[in-house]
Amino acid sequence: MDSLKTILKFLNDQKTAIGYSAMALLTVGGERLFSIFAFRCPCSSQNLDYGLVFLCVPAVVLLILSFFLDSRTWKLFTGCCLNPRKLCPQCHCFHCIYVLVKITASALIAPVMWFCVALLNGTFYECALSGFENDAYRAYLCQNKPLSCKADVYRVPCGKTMMNASDSEDVLLILRAQSQVIGWSLIASTAIALLLVSCYSACRSQVSYLQEMFWRKYIEKERQHFEQFSDDYATKLADRNLKSFFENTKPDPLPLPSNNAWEEISALYSFNRAHQYYSTLHRYVEGGKRESNEDIQPAFGFVDGGQII
Structure with missing residues (x-):
């Protein structure tokens, strides 16, 4: 094993x-x-x-x-x-x-x-x-x-x-x-x-080699868990709606992200020197906002790069 x-x-x-x-x-x-x-x-x-x-x-x-x-x-x-x-x-x-x-x-x-x-x-x-x-x-x-x-x-x-x-x-x-x-x-x-x-x-990298390695690990884990969470919540929502439909009952509350939240985490990543955010999702949950002084850094192309749909 x-x-x-x-x-x-x-x-x-x-x-x-x-x-x-x-x-x-x-x-x-x-x-x-x-x-x-x-x-x-x-x-x-x-x-x-x-x-x-x-x-x-x-x-x-x-x-x-x-x-x-x-x-x-x-x-x-x-x-x-x-x-x-x-x-x-x-x-x-x-x-x-x-x-x-x-x-x-x-x-x-x-x-x-x-x-x-x-x-x-x-x-x-x-x-x-x-x-x-x-x-x-x-x-x-x-x-x-x-x-x-x-x-x-x-x-x-x-x-x-x-x-x-x-x-x-x-x-x-x-x-x-x-x-x-x-x-x-x-x-x-x-x-x-x-x-x-x-x-x-x-x-031109703004971070050290080891921090970049950690960054890559985080991005990969976030993608894996995002897919798992998406599957779980989609299943819960489908089950709730079907149960409500067939049993003719009022659906139980199921909190989901707002349209603005989806828009925020779907944006392409930009690096900001003032904050240590590792992704757009990380920035959103920390309460960070997209700012006009965000810097585009070639070293961080892996954050949004290379994944297949």
């Missing part, structure tokens, strides 16, 4: 890394399924359009899904048409822009993974660029090749060119090498960007 608890605790502590690993595996699996079962390069003048569709459209779909599944998106936009100040409280447009940048940065993870996997495999890129009708580019691909090479480039992914097998393979290798170079460059630039942002956030 102790060993099982240790394993479960480790999985819970590493769930972010496990989640990203699962996302990477699903991206790799999805790309392979597309390549094997759905993708058929037409080897015609439509190569460029066809290849770009398979390379870009899944990334766009993943970006939209990432926005849709990020709870911060709904915290920010729910009710904003009726209350525009929710987007820009106290006319601080920086707040809205900053939150949108954070949401977008998180949403870009899945599309970037798709691009990296697809480019390293090279299938979509080979098809798309073989249909790129640019004389200079085709001259580059066809260096030291027969004169028919330029007209046959779009047939290279299918292996149906008029060139000999060796020349056709050389052109295909160039396209594949370009795709993989771009893929590795994207991986390296993304890793460097993440490192720089993480270092900058840590340098």
Whole structure:
């Protein structure tokens, strides 16, 4: 039993890394399924359009899904048409822009993974660029090749060119090498960007490393207990209403939070140097109010970040 608890605790502590690993595996699996079962390069003048569709459209779909599944998106936009100040409280447009940048940065993870996997495999890129009708580019691909090479480039992914097998393979290798170079460059630039942002956030942190660890633990426990309390109170309310309906009796009083209370705890978190609140719920129960001097700190992105609906 102790060993099982240790394993479960480790999985819970590493769930972010496990989640990203699962996302990477699903991206790799999805790309392979597309390549094997759905993708058929037409080897015609439509190569460029066809290849770009398979390379870009899944990334766009993943970006939209990432926005849709990020709870911060709904915290920010729910009710904003009726209350525009929710987007820009106290006319601080920086707040809205900053939150949108954070949401977008998180949403870009899945599309970037798709691009990296697809480019390293090279299938979509080979098809798309073989249909790129640019004389200079085709001259580059066809260096030291027969004169028919330029007209046959779009047939290279299918292996149906008029060139000999060796020349056709050389052109295909160039396209594949370009795709993989771009893929590795994207991986390296993304890793460097993440490192720089993480270092900058840590340098700008208003609290110590250990307090931030405690903060993360608190946020996770609050989420877990909020789900449990929500389930319990929803069950109590449903039971009370059904009992009152079927027994034709007056319902027993059941205190629930007001609409204003729900609005307060549903707001995106902002850090205030004057108070040690660990969440919007913590601020509300302590009697704190949202103030215009609340500071948006990158180090505390985890407070509202990353959870799926």
